[in-house]
Amino acid sequence: MKNLMSSRRFVAVVALTWLMLWMSRTALEANMAVHMIVQVPLLIASGLVLAAVVRPHEPRWFADADWLGIPGIVLVVFGTSFWMLPRALDSAVGDPWMDAAKFLSLPLLVGLPLGLSWRRMPPLGRAFIWANFIPKLGAIGGLYLGAPVRLCAYYRLDQQATAGWMLIIIAIALGLSWFIVVFIGWPRHERQRVSPVGVS
Amino acid sequence: MMTRGFLPLLALILAGGAAVLAWETDNFRAFTSTGAQQLEIERTPRTLPDVQLVDQDGRAFALSGYKGRTVLIDFIFTRCPTVCGILGDDFARMTDLVGGQLPSTALDLLSISFDPQNDDREALKRYGERFGAAAPHWRIARTTDRNDLAALLKAFGVVIIPDGMGGFIHTSAVYVVDSHGRLAQMLDPETPPQLFAAALRMRAP
Incomplete structure (x- = not known):
């Protein structure tokens, strides 16, 4: 009973966050960096919270078929790659239907499978994902920063450069924290709560 | 040991994901909205x-x-x-x-x-x-x-x-x-x- 209450509360928090993000979408999407570095990660995070609620009720067939979390994480890679395309960002700003697709796909096809599959992945698999993700983030940041032309019709060149810088800074911060975790370890009291929250 | 259902699920996700990316980029030819518009105008x-x-x-x-x-x-x-x-x-x-x-x-x-x-x-x-x-x-x-x-x-x-x-x-x-x-x-x-x-x-x- 207590579990049911708390999961309801979780779902309410997710729904409220989601609704607030939808209502503030014009404001958040007006700036490229805020769109990419605030809105998109929050949508993914809402899916991660949802995963905690769904986990006890996860269909058996999916838990079985999601061997070592591989299919789930492949879905995550596809989902994040899609919404990193300049064209996809543009269409989300210009077309409310595409934005609705983003609002559904980031929580349900990225955050949710990430939350479910991450726990099934062996440490080496997780390390592989981190080791791919961090340089990719930095490389995309470098591309945005270095591009002499605007890649998005809805964003200015200076916004594009700011987004590029922020992606690079996040990549460096993630890389450093990962280095510390791998070589020094988590702080003792957090050892049980290794989670991928905070990743776009 | 691979589990039952793993390969079909993975194949489904790979095929679906590739299809959606191909659709969004006009078969990997246009990654920006301007590029997409250029292709579309030339086509029709x-x-x-x-x-x-x-x-x-x-x-x-x-x-x-x-x-x-x-x-x-x-x-x-x-x-x-x-x-x-x-x-x-x-x-x-x-x-x-x-x-x-x-x-x-x-x-x-x-x-x-x-x-x-x-x-x-x-x-x-x-x-x-x-x-x-x-x-x-x-x-x-x-x-x-x-x-x-x-x-x-x-x-x-x-x-x-x-x-x-x-x-x-x-x-x-x-x-x-x-x-x-x-x-x-x-x-x-x-x-x-x-x-x-x-x-x-x-x-x-």
Whole structure:
């Protein structure tokens, strides 16, 4: 009973966050960096919270078929790659239907499978994902920063450069924290709560 | 040991994911919305709304009046400190290329201002003089009706955003409208050779 209450509360928090993000979408999407570095990660995070609620009720067939979390994480890679395309960002700003697709796909096809599959992945698999993700983030940041032309019709060149810088800074911060975790370890009291929250 | 259902699920996700990415990028050919629009226009030329315009000499004309001739169109605002200069230079060099003989070619040039509030006839005239434009073969024009302007920008897929300093950042492209009055091509103003090739093709009447 207590579990049911708390999961309801979780779902309410997710729904409220989601609704607030939808209502503030014009404001958040007006700036490229805020769109990419605030809105998109929050949508993914809402899916991660949802995963905690769904986990006890996860269909058996999916838990079985999601061997070592591989299919789930492949879905995550596809989902994040899609919404990193300049064209996809543009269409989300210009077309409310595409934005609705983003609002559904980031929580349900990225955050949710990430939350479910991450726990099934062996440490080496997780390390592989981190080791791919961090340089990719930095490389995309470098591309945005270095591009002499605007890649998005809805964003200015200076916004594009700011987004590029922020992606690079996040990549460096993630890389450093990962280095510390791998070589020094988590702080003792957090050892049980290794989670991928905070990743776009 | 691989579990039952693993391979079918993985195959489904790989196939679905690849299909969606291919769809979104026109089979990995267009990663930006401008690139996508270029491909789409070349695949299916667009019919355009017939709008009324007024040129730098105050003469009214209709977009449909260009039928039978090819017209290169760019969208500008005369206070523009950046890309409109490149667009203007491109058109000026194109007129040089045909020896200043636009009238004897089947090619016309048209620069349309999307800032009719600031761009009155005087402003259009000054902009034209800056680049040596002379109507009717190179018109600098504005719409007189807000709805016409909106319809025009929509048909050409021109995106305009504020630049934060009172001006605009806008799609910079040279649009080719063919002799049937359809939008047939969208060229990059930063690659003049492509543009001049288009102009030269039009040199013969």
